[in-house]
Every structure is written in structure tokens, then in C-alpha cells.
Amino acid sequence: AQSVTQLDSQVPVFEEAPVELRCNYSSSVSVYLFWYVQYPNQGLQLLLKYLSGSTLVKGINGFEAEFNKSQTSFHLRKPSVHISDTAEYFCAVSAGGTSYGKLTFGQGTILTVHP
Amino acid sequence: GAVVSQHPSRVICKSGTSVKIECRSLDFQATTMFWYRQFPKQSLMLMATSNEGSKATYEQGVEKDKFLINHASLTLSTLTVTSAHPEDSSFYICSAKYGGGELFFGEGSRLTVL
Numbered sequence A: 001a002q003s004v005t006q007l008d009s010q011v012p013v014f015e016e017a018p019v020e021l022r023c024n025y026s027s028s029v030s031v032y033l034f035w036y037v038q039y040p041n042q043g044l045q046l047l048l049k050y051l052s053g054s055t056l057v058k059g060i061n062g063f064e065a066e067f068n069k070s071q072t073s074f075h076l077r078k079p080s081v082h083i084s085d086t087a088e089y090f091c092a093v094s095a096g097g098t099s100y101g102k103l104t105f106g107q108g109t110i111l112t113v114h115p
Numbered sequence B: 001g002a003v004v005s006q007h008p009s010r011v012i013c014k015s016g017t018s019v020k021i022e023c024r025s026l027d028f029q030a031t032t033m034f035w036y037r038q039f040p041k042q043s044l045m046l047m048a049t050s051n052e053g054s055k056a057t058y059e060q061g062v063e064k065d066k067f068l069i070n071h072a073s074l075t076l077s078t079l080t081v082t083s084a085h086p087e088d089s090s091f092y093i094c095s096a097k098y099g100g101g102e103l104f105f106g107e108g109s110r111l112t113v114l
Helices: none
Strands: A002-006 A010-014 A019-021 A023-027 A031-038 A044-050 A056-058 A064-068 A073-078 A087-095 A109-114 B004-007 B010-013 B019-025 B032-038 B044-051 B067-073 B076-081 B090-098 B102-105 B109-113
Touching: A002 A087, A010 A019, A019 A109, A023 A031, A023 A087, A031 A064, A031 A073, A044 A056, A044 A064, A044 A073, A044 B102, A073 A087, B004 B090, B010 B019, B019 B032, B019 B090, B019 B109, B032 B067, B032 B076, B044 B067, B076 B090
Parallel strands: A010 A109, B010 B109
Antiparallel strands: A002 A023, A019 A073, A023 A073, A031 A044, A031 A087, A056 A064, A064 A073, A087 A109, B004 B019, B019 B076, B032 B044, B032 B090, B067 B076, B090 B102, B090 B109
């Protein structure tokens, strides 16, 4: 089984400031890692994912994340945020094989970007 | 890009009635679809895995007789909440697995049971 912990439930930040949303996971097997964004009353949009290869993953809208196996972390970063980045962000993991796609989500982090 | 559509986006029903939510993959065939539930201000929880042509696999604690899942074709999975009660009010989201592993989420369906 897997579990995901998002260390911050809310992150307020000013526009054009950098931001980091923290995510730690626990699993007895190798996992794949994802970050999704959710706007109010909408579904999920994939920001980026780590399947294999380079541990630094670049996603859409200027976001990136780094997979750190030793620390079991997958923190999301953006060097300069915009008002439009205000949303809820979810970190998720999935095992591989036939279980791929069954996502375990963290509790979510609400990012609020202030002008 | 691939699109997954859910219908209805919002539904309000009376306690005791049944509600069906559809999840369609519009431009690809999805052999596997997943159903999640999201309570207000909470995260998403996997309810079940739906495979075309076979019975759904439910996660522990999810009542399979209450949440009926049917995956009758490669582009359609349905979730029926039977005899809905106020505690079933939630945001239900589906995802579809495409090919080697891309996952696409629907827009979600908000169910309110009065």
C-alpha cells in the first residue's frame, strides 16, 4: 500500500514570488509520482509526472518537481507564481504493473497567490 | 488531446432515489476507468476500478451494492448511486487509462442528495 503526505494544507504567497509545495510518500514498492491541479468544481489537470529517468521533471505552466528517492519526496516548485496559479494542488502516487492508474492522493495544498 | 467527459456535471436528487453518472472517453478507447469520490475540503479517494467487459473491483470499505459500476463499452463507464442518502453527497470524478499509461480525468459530477 502507498500513502502520500502533503505537508502544508495552505500556502499563501505573493505574486511573482517562488513557491514550493511539499510532498512525501511511503510505499513498499516502486511508485510513479504525479502532481495535479484542481480549480473549484472542476476535475484534475496533470501538471507533471515522474515515471523514470531524470529526477527533475518539468511540467506545464512553469512548474517542476524533483524526485528524491532517499527522502521519499516529490516537491513541486515554481520560480515565479501568477494570480492564476491560485488553486488546490494534489500529489499522488501509483504502483506499477496492473495497479498502474490507481492513484493514492495526498490531502491537497491550497495555493493562494496574492497581488 | 484526449478528453474524458462526465455527465451530469451537477445533479440534485431526493433521498432514496438512484442516480447514474456517466464517464465517456471521447477520442480513445479506455479498457480501464477509475472512479474517485471527493468529499468537501478533502482529498480524492479511489472507489473502484472498472474494466471493460468484467466486474468492477471495489476498494475496501466501498459498498458495491450501493455504488454500481458498469463498463459496457470501451468508451463508457457508469456509476449508479442506488438509494442515495445525504451522506452520499460528494464530488465524483472518473479517470480513464489510455494505451501505455496516460491517465485522463473527467470534469467531475457533484451529487447533492436532499
